[in-house]
Amino acid sequence: MTANARAALFRRSHANPILTAADWPYPVHTVFNAGATRLRDGTTLLLCRVEDHRGHSHLCAARSANGIDDWRIDESPTLLPDAEGFPEELWGIEDPRITFVEELGRYAIAYTAFSKGGPGVALCLTEDFRSFERFGLVMQPDDKDAALFPRRIHGEFALIHRPMTDLGAHIWVSFSPDLRNWGGHRLVLPARKGAWWDANKVGLSPPLIETPGGWLMLYHGVRHTASGSLYRLGAALLALDSPEAVIARGDEWIFGPETDYECRGDVPNVVFPCGYTMGDDGDTIHLYYGAADTCIGLATGSVRAILGWLAHADARRGHPSNRPPPDR
Numbered sequence: 001m002t003a004n005a006r007a008a009l010f011r012r013s014h015a016n017p018i019l020t021a022a023d024w025p026y027p028v029h030t031v032f033n034a035g036a037t038r039l040r041d042g043t044t045l046l047l048c049r050v051e052d053h054r055g056h057s058h059l060c061a062a063r064s065a066n067g068i069d070d071w072r073i074d075e076s077p078t079l080l081p082d083a084e085g086f087p088e089e090l091w092g093i094e095d096p097r098i099t100f101v102e103e104l105g106r107y108a109i110a111y112t113a114f115s116k117g118g119p120g121v122a123l124c125l126t127e128d129f130r131s132f133e134r135f136g137l138v139m140q141p142d143d144k145d146a147a148l149f150p151r152r153i154h155g156e157f158a159l160i161h162r163p164m165t166d167l168g169a170h171i172w173v174s175f176s177p178d179l180r181n182w183g184g185h186r187l188v189l190p191a192r193k194g195a196w197w198d199a200n201k202v203g204l205s206p207p208l209i210e211t212p213g214g215w216l217m218l219y220h221g222v223r224h225t226a227s228g229s230l231y232r233l234g235a236a237l238l239a240l241d242s243p244e245a246v247i248a249r250g251d252e253w254i255f256g257p258e259t260d261y262e263c264r265g266d267v268p269n270v271v272f273p274c275g276y277t278m279g280d281d282g283d284t285i286h287l288y289y290g291a292a293d294t295c296i297g298l299a300t301g302s303v304r305a306i307l308g309w310l311a312h313a314d315a316r317r318g319h320p321s322n323r324p325p326p327d328r
């Protein structure tokens, strides 16, 4: 490592990009922004966002024993938009985040439903990624980047999401007794302003990672530049019993577009993780991310290392003016 290099918290797979449109069993334009989970038998399942040649997205499952290669991809779309039953899906469904909810014995998928009103948050449940029970829109447009927590908090389900409000594009949490009625909305993490890497927008990336010291939240930050938006990844820690309370937030991004397949594509300079799987050691995190809105990459890190970095980052921060604005 050269003297000016920083320690990398995520390492890219040598197999990257691990999935591209060329791998698909039917004609598609791009595959990116995949939700991820490990099934009971250890198989890695990616629920990929697939864009067709109209520009509309649907979801398609890919399964692999090692989560790296030898993917078995569904022969036809796994979950198609249903514009008749759910008009909010008229222009497609995008960016799924998967959470296994023990209490329900099923996977909850929060995804973006895109229609005339803009993007909104929709929810469905599945046991097998073959049949799905749709709940429809749970957060009205304009809202996206949502994931359900894996268990209730103070007796209620909780959802992280990113509504666009007059305050800006910030991360919020909301609560529900039944997954259908939502309230108790609280601002969690605001986009910073000015020169920050996460100045213009923030949004949850993969679902939250529960650790003894809090919910580890990997989030994407957007900075607008003269030649377009830069999408990078940062980390924060939320209190276990009140996720609106931010315990720590790193100042620096921990993963950003660097390689050719991240810097060139339909939307250049984008890394956009929507899912992770946890290694058998309970520490290794396999992060699946959309690269340049065109293909899927895999990067591997350690939860312990990210938590350690966050603790040091918070200690290093020092001056109060570096704190994110408390405007809620």
Ligand code: BMA
Residues within 6 Å of the ligand: 033, 094, 095, 231, 267, 270, 272, 290, 293
């Ligand atoms: C965001 C989402 C993502 C996309 C990203 C970069 O707003 O729409 O689906 O990957 O922009 O284009």
